[in-house]
Amino acid sequence: MHPLLRMIGERLGLGLLTLFVVSLIIFLGVELLPSDIAQEILGQAATPETVAALRTRLGLDEPPHVRYLDWLLGMAQGDFGRSLASGREISELIGTRLYNTLFLAGLAAVISVPLALGLGILAALWRNSLFDRGVNTAALAAVSLPEFFIAYILILWLAVTAGVFPSISNINPDTAFWDRVYRTMLPALTLTLVVVAHMMRMTRAAILNLMASPYIEMARLKGIKNSRIVTRHALPNALSPIITVVVLNLAFLIVGVVVVEVVFVYPGLGQLLVDSVAKRDLPVVQACSLIFATTYILLNLLADVLATSSNPRLRHPR
Amino acid sequence: MIRNQRLWRGGLDLGRRDLLVGGTALGVAGLVLPRHLRAQEPKPGGRFRLGKAHGSTTDTLDPGTFENDFTIGMGYVFNNYLTEVQVDGTIAGELAEEIEASPDAATWTFRLRQGVEFHNGKTVTAADVIASINHHRGEESTSAAKVIVEPITEIEALDERTVRFRLASGNADFPFVVSDYHLTIVPSADGVADWRSGVGCGPYVIESFEPGVRGFFTKHANYWKTDRAHFDEVEFLSIIDVAARTNALTTGEIDAMDRVDLKTVHLLQRNPAIKVHSVSGNQHYTFAMRTDTAPFDDNNVRLALKYALDREAMLQTVLRGFGMVGNDHPIGPANQFHHADLEQRSYDPDRARFHLREAGLDSLTVDLSVAEAAFAGAVDAGVVFAEHAAAAGITINVVREPNDGYWSNVWMNKPWSAVYWGGRPTEDWMFSTAYASGAAWNDTFWEHERFNELLAEARAELDEAERREMYHEMQAIVRDEGGAVIPMFAAYVFATSDQIGHGEFANNWDMDGHKCVERWWFT
Numbered sequence: 145m146h147p148l149l150r151m152i153g154e155r156l157g158l159g160l161l162t163l164f165v166v167s168l169i170i171f172l173g174v175e176l177l178p179s180d181i182a183q184e185i186l187g188q189a190a191t192p193e194t195v196a197a198l199r200t201r202l203g204l205d206e207p208p209h210v211r212y213l214d215w216l217l218g219m220a221q222g223d224f225g226r227s228l229a230s231g232r233e234i235s236e237l238i239g240t241r242l243y244n245t246l247f248l249a250g251l252a253a254v255i256s257v258p259l260a261l262g263l264g265i266l267a268a269l270w271r272n273s274l275f276d277r278g279v280n281t282a283a284l285a286a287v288s289l290p291e292f293f294i295a296y297i298l299i300l301w302l303a304v305t306a307g308v309f310p311s312i313s314n315i316n317p318d319t320a321f322w323d324r325v326y327r328t329m330l331p332a333l334t335l336t337l338v339v340v341a342h343m344m345r346m347t348r349a350a351i352l353n354l355m356a357s358p359y360i361e362m363a364r365l366k367g368i369k370n371s372r373i374v375t376r377h378a379l380p381n382a383l384s385p386i387i388t389v390v391v392l393n394l395a396f397l398i399v400g401v402v403v404v405e406v407v408f409v410y411p412g413l414g415q416l417l418v419d420s421v422a423k424r425d426l427p428v429v430q431a432c433s434l435i436f437a438t439t440y441i442l443l444n445l446l447a448d449v450l451a452t453s454s455n456p457r458l459r460h461p462r
Numbered sequence: 463m464i465r466n467q468r469l470w471r472g473g474l475d476l477g478r479r480d481l482l483v484g485g486t487a488l489g490v491a492g493l494v495l496p497r498h499l500r501a502q503e504p505k506p507g508g509r510f511r512l513g514k515a516h517g518s519t520t521d522t523l524d525p526g527t528f529e530n531d532f533t534i535g536m537g538y539v540f541n542n543y544l545t546e547v548q549v550d551g552t553i554a555g556e557l558a559e560e561i562e563a564s565p566d567a568a569t570w571t572f573r574l575r576q577g578v579e580f581h582n583g584k585t586v587t588a589a590d591v592i593a594s595i596n597h598h599r600g601e602e603s604t605s606a607a608k609v610i611v612e613p614i615t616e617i618e619a620l621d622e623r624t625v626r627f628r629l630a631s632g633n634a635d636f637p638f639v640v641s642d643y644h645l646t647i648v649p650s651a652d653g654v655a656d657w658r659s660g661v662g663c664g665p666y667v668i669e670s671f672e673p674g675v676r677g678f679f680t681k682h683a684n685y686w687k688t689d690r691a692h693f694d695e696v697e698f699l700s701i702i703d704v705a706a707r708t709n710a711l712t713t714g715e716i717d718a719m720d721r722v723d724l725k726t727v728h729l730l731q732r733n734p735a736i737k738v739h740s741v742s743g744n745q746h747y748t749f750a751m752r753t754d755t756a757p758f759d760d761n762n763v764r765l766a767l768k769y770a771l772d773r774e775a776m777l778q779t780v781l782r783g784f785g786m787v788g789n790d791h792p793i794g795p796a797n798q799f800h801h802a803d804l805e806q807r808s809y810d811p812d813r814a815r816f817h818l819r820e821a822g823l824d825s826l827t828v829d830l831s832v833a834e835a836a837f838a839g840a841v842d843a844g845v846v847f848a849e850h851a852a853a854a855g856i857t858i859n860v861v862r863e864p865n866d867g868y869w870s871n872v873w874m875n876k877p878w879s880a881v882y883w884g885g886r887p888t889e890d891w892m893f894s895t896a897y898a899s900g901a902a903w904n905d906t907f908w909e910h911e912r913f914n915e916l917l918a919e920a921r922a923e924l925d926e927a928e929r930r931e932m933y934h935e936m937q938a939i940v941r942d943e944g945g946a947v948i949p950m951f952a953a954y955v956f957a958t959s960d961q962i963g964h965g966e967f968a969n970n971w972d973m974d975g976h977k978c979v980e981r982w983w984f985t
Binding site: 177178179183184185186187188189190191193194197198201227229230231237240296299303304307310311312314316406407408409411415416419420422423425428 | 602
């Protein structure tokens, strides 16, 4: 079997094991939290009788291991179950939210990845120039500021003062594609500012690292233009670390954006997860966490596959 | 908005100061009134977009779970109730046309309006009312309103349009009870309330509802009220972050928002396109002491703490003056029998020391449990309390508790905790909910013989003067012997764009008694 395929197979198997462990940890974590869903749903209006009645209705009287195994069994058959709080099918509950999250991550990636790579390559090309220093400073400043602060600054400039974009992302399944892009632009720009620095600096560093190699020296001696050296000779060999960083940032764009969701009232998965933890709605917490874990596992795998295939030595091991 | 409210009342009661400036005041009124009167003519049309501070992905259409302002507000959008609290605080029939009480106030008969339609075209009948109320009753009930309907022993239909309630004991305020926001009237399906379909009999029909995100509603073509529900469409957006909500209003993404950030309200008021409204109601904050736990079991200790609190300072610091100081009893200005002449308790460290000595103490150290979940600004309020109490020799350790699980683990568990009360439309309701012996939410664990006697007596009394006297006495008892320190009543502060027309605001709940959707219009 091709070594690459074997690696993918092994990693997927390990991934399943990871998911199982994650689900166990989540279950135990939610169990350890004080109070339960019956008390949280009823809130200030809870009385012992109504809490007891709600517990019975939701099947919370069962011991924890029975509830976990029940859930695991359903999961193994592809059944996410129902939300305890609203009684809705979880697949239906998560469907639109997952799409929203992926849409935002996608839009942010479409803007930030080319931007970061372009700036990184230019910074490497014009090393130590004013441009290089300026871009580095700006990117580092953006990444050092908290996300919500960047978000508020963008709202102030682009929504309140200039009125170019809406300050909240009021989207729903009926929103047309370009309208959706328009309404999602501010959160996407915020995320762009958050992730660009990491990718840009890694691109620059990886290329500069190679620029001291003898084969680059050779290319220079042949009289090749500097821009061609960077893009054709250095970049392909620097791809491996760049891909890893890009993919890690993509994973962040999917799983780590709850603050941005709150500021822009963006109906993504993060808000759903936070709400569900607050209400101790275990099946929903599990479903969201497993989606996030799967995202990380698959993207990490993707990074390794891409890194391997971009390196001839790894692609054809002797 | 304060200016606005003045104009509203301008014609009715010219204050002494207005008379002094006589000509000017009338001149201004003469200039402003015609335009103002034009604005008062409700105009139909438009999509009303409301930004709400609440809303959670776990919300449902089950009226028994309505607990935040998103679902409560939505209840009034797609549903009607048997009765409705009016702008002036009195009660009137909504679905009920006639209401009749037996002399002992223990049997109540409601006659429904003719031909009110649900969104699916079905007529509202007695069977629907019975199923809707029964949804909250019984052993199996998980409804938050179970306690409210508990006194109902029997409901029966006398005919298609007449329902009779029998109560365990007389309650002169029963018409108020059935105006509670949980008690929506939904269609009955085989005797069971069918809330799942989302069909109601209210002014707007649910087009889509994404819990924690958005609700979208269109006008119910056959709505029976012809002088209400002016908007064509209504959109509810859950915008929990107050900065996001304010931004949405200033950029015109929404037409109105609730729960204005009091820390920045002075900046918002500068915006000419936005009107900030403040309405005092019954919403109040308390610091509930467990009177069954030392040292709070000694009334002198409770009095010492009540005197050691600088209410005015707390009102200015925490609420920026948007509210009024409390007098250690929970009856607010929106209540019918509010005792306005009861002497206002004020900050008096010497008096606090005196009560401490009476309790046989030189100094006192107590823990006060607070969290933002109790009410916005509770932590600051605790710190302000501690600061002023120090002058009376009282050390208050402000313990910041987690927001998560506050109502199940801290409230009614810790000896002294901060509490939010939305207030209740009637004295009896408020007292029976949180001060009566054995009440489920008697969070001070207070037992007072005379108080409980008066409570039962006043409840069944139909003579208004008698009731007034009894409720006044009860307010004094709670103030002097109760277990709750009640520093302030918080005004409902909300904001609208200047395109919104409205009448005088109701003060039974936030957002014009949650009826803004039905009562407001675009100018």
